[in-house]
Amino acid sequence: MGAPMSEHSTYTPGTGIEKWLDERLPIIRFSKEHLMDFPTPKNLNYWWTFGAILAIMLVVQIVTGVILAMHYTPNVAMAFDSVEHIKRDVNGGRIIQAVHSVGASMFFAAVYVHIFRGMYFGSYKAPREILWILGVLIFVLMMATAFMGYVLPWGQMSFWAATVITNIFGAIPVLGNPILELLRGGFSVGNPTLNRFFSLHYLLPFVIAAVVVLHIWALHVPGNNNPIGVDVKSSRDTVPFHPYYTMKDLYGVVLFAIPFAWFVFFAPDILGHPDNYVMANSQVTPAHIVPEWYFLPFYAILRAIDFNILFINSQLGGVIFFGGSIVILFFLPWLDTSKVRSGTFRPMFKWFYWLFVINFLALAYLGAAPAEGVYVILAKICTAYYFAHFIIVLPVLSRIEKPRPLPASISESVLGKAHA
Amino acid sequence: MGGIVSMFKTKTILAAVALVAAFATPAFAQEHGGPQIEKQSWSFGGLFGTYDQNQLQRGFQVFREVCSNCHGARLIAFRTLAEEGGPHFSEGQVKALAAEYNVADATAEGGTRKGVAADRWPSPFATDQDARDANGGALPPDFSVLAKARGVTDAFPWWITNYFTGYSEGGPDYIHALMNGYHEEVPENAPHNADGTPFALPEGKYYNDYFPGHAISMPPPLSDGQVTYVPGEDGVTVPETTNQYSEDVSAFMMWMAEPGLVSRKETGFKVLLFLVLFAGLMYATKRKIWQGIEH
Incomplete structure (x- = not known):
């Protein structure tokens, strides 16, 4: 350690104005240190570009969202039509709306890649625990933001998602009902719900932006992890962030924009649900209430608990497992105690990692399946395995696994690869 | 190093992005419990699809002469019928058309006035309750976005290909199937009730292969020869059949729901x-x- 965080800056103010500014607010010095000179391991692969992709996605969502808010009406009688008004009458409205709604999906696709990259390469391990925790916090905030955003078009799925998800909180003992009423602004989902969701949907992205700043701060103290998980030993292991990673990240961003644009321009509704083109109606329950795809694994866990556990009824049990499935991520740095970070050098972990990925995808599939027959049993098995991975598999692996020998340094590993 | 390795990684990333998107789907979005809906070949389907102006004009005629007696289209302004990429009627035609309708306007004498191009399509019933009263208790849904509010469900794993083909014509496919899915009597292969008794069609309902639950309140709306199409200037005629009408009106409904489809795809390219x-x-x-x- 030590090497990544440059103690002495290479910045020398060139002009009088820069010098004057540097003595008062050294923002140029700060930018040069952190956006340009920042020493970054030279062996980062393309999975590492998703950090930059996510930063761009947050900006895309905020910019399109601010424009949408200029034309949107948060009222139960007008919300649905106002979204159609945006698509039909606002200049460029169909594209702006599509970028925002498809953008939510792309944002989550990128964040899942980012999270699973961190899990494979052990990016949550010391000294990056706070970095990881802040990341999980961003994920939770994203889920809250996306959920409330989905309610705003006031379609059938909007309304029923709001009803089902706020109901979750009603299961909490004692405080459940007050929380439920506070969330909804009444006894059922209605105009006050829509108004507060709109207000919070506008607020939370800026909270996310603030936590992202902390996330990047926590990244810049220890510096980046890397695919071999070996600490930076000398300056030979690193390259300056600019131009090497600014360029590589931007290339990643442009590549990511290709499937993004594909959906926006050629299938803007394919990631949504047809029922959300039916205006919200509290008297008609859709045949299947399905959340957006990015919630499906967690929705499957929520529904898997359909039995009472001792004095805990099934509803509360579902809430505990649903909440637990996310809360457990905060503890990951202390559940996996293996000293080796990168999965590349952990022969057993590698298998269990991919099993966990498949299990997670299976949960997503089951979240969309009707809660009947074999799906119910499978959902229970997958839910159990989800938790077992964290509580049993990772701690046990940490003890019994014999990792492969690690390269002495990033440079050595890179040279070995080049000559292989 | 470099080249090949990086390209391979790039492909891995693209594949992963596609995979994430692919797995992410409401796979069981809708269950019709009927025969599989046959996908039609729409002029606006696929990457290069655009609306067929003649078809939209015919579809509009079917909508106006048949559907609009019961169904509204409250988000559709008359003026949009003149827009490029849509039915593209002349402005004169649209003005004349709008003037044939009376629209509610509280500021006008007597509460109604003649329509102008900027007005929205007037609803056939003043209130939902009026609509129900006139239709045996059932509410005819508004057509504005109906073509996007319906869909076709593909079995796993076939829906994954939809993300790569950009399949967005589930609505028109469903509507077309619905229009052609009527039976005069309950067919022998109708699903039995949960208790094993034969399918019983409630009073005032009609049997349809594709409607969820099969008992639909709408009587078969289209029949051969019902709408008279004007032959083209070159003398070309289009068959006046239920199948043709349903194709045309489904296309028109897709245009109503997604009027900017053509320019959206053009920008996309x-x-x-x-x-x-x-x-x-x-x-x-x-x-x-x-x-x-x-x-």
């Missing part, structure tokens, strides 16, 4: 072309910068 070329340049620049760095 430019954007994608730009992004692919730009990505190529970015990759070349990136390689140049990283040249000489073992990584």
Whole structure:
């Protein structure tokens, strides 16, 4: 350690104005240190570009969202039509709306890649625990933001998602009902719900932006992890962030924009649900209430608990497992105690990692399946395995696994690869 | 190093993105419990699809003469019928058309006035309750976005291909199937009730293969020869059959729900072309910068 965080800056103010500014607010010095000179391991692969992709996605969502808010009406009688008004009458409205709604999906696709990259390469391990925790916090905030955003078009799925998800909180003992009423602004989902969701949907992205700043701060103290998980030993292991990673990240961003644009321009509704083109109606329950795809694994866990556990009824049990499935991520740095970070050098972990990925995808599939027959049993098995991975598999692996020998340094590993 | 390895990784990323998107689907979105809906070949389907102006004009005629007696289209302004990429009627035609309708306007004498091009399509019933009263208790849904509010469900794993083909015509496919899915009597292969008794069609309902639950309140709306199409200037005629009417009106309904489809795809081509070329340049620049760095 030590090497990544440059103690002495290479910045020398060139002009009088820069010098004057540097003595008062050294923002140029700060930018040069952190956006340009920042020493970054030279062996980062393309999975590492998703950090930059996510930063761009947050900006895309905020910019399109601010424009949408200029034309949107948060009222139960007008919300649905106002979204159609945006698509039909606002200049460029169909594209702006599509970028925002498809953008939510792309944002989550990128964040899942980012999270699973961190899990494979052990990016949550010391000294990056706070970095990881802040990341999980961003994920939770994203889920809250996306959920409330989905309610705003006031379609059938909007309304029923709001009803089902706020109901979750009603299961909490004692405080459940007050929380439920506070969330909804009444006894059922209605105009006050829509108004507060709109207000919070506008607020939370800026909270996310603030936590992202902390996330990047926590990244810049220890510096980046890397695919071999070996600490930076000398300056030979690193390259300056600019131009090497600014360029590589931007290339990643442009590549990511290709499937993004594909959906926006050629299938803007394919990631949504047809029922959300039916205006919200509290008297008609859709045949299947399905959340957006990015919630499906967690929705499957929520529904898997359909039995009472001792004095805990099934509803509360579902809430505990649903909440637990996310809360457990905060503890990951202390559940996996293996000293080796990168999965590349952990022969057993590698298998269990991919099993966990498949299990997670299976949960997503089951979240969309009707809660009947074999799906119910499978959902229970997958839910159990989800938790077992964290509580049993990772701690046990940490003890019994014999990792492969690690390269002495990033440079050595890179040279070995080049000559292989 | 570089080249091949990086390209491989790039492909891995693209594949992963596609995979994430693919797995992410409401696979069981709708269950019709009937025969599989046959996908039609729509002029507006696929990457290069655009609306067929003649078809939209015919579809509009079917909508106006048949559907609009019961169904509204409250988001559709008359003026949009003159827009390029849609039915593209002349402005004169649209003005004349709008003037044939009376629209509610509280500021006008007597509460109604003649329609103008800026007005929305007037609803056939003043209130939902009026609509129900006139239709045996059932509410005819508004047509504005109906073509996007219906869909076709593909079995796992076939829906994954939809993300790569951009399949967005589930609505028209469903509507077309519905229009052609009526039976005069409950067919022998009708699903039995939960208790094993034969399917019982409630009073005032009609049997349809594709409607969820099969008992639909709408009587078969289309019949052969019902709408008279004007032959084209070159004398070409279009068959006046239920199948043709349903294709035309489904296309028109898709246009109502997605009037900007053509310009959206046109912009999409430019954007994608730009992004692919730009990505190529970015990759070349990136390689140049990283040249000489073992990584």
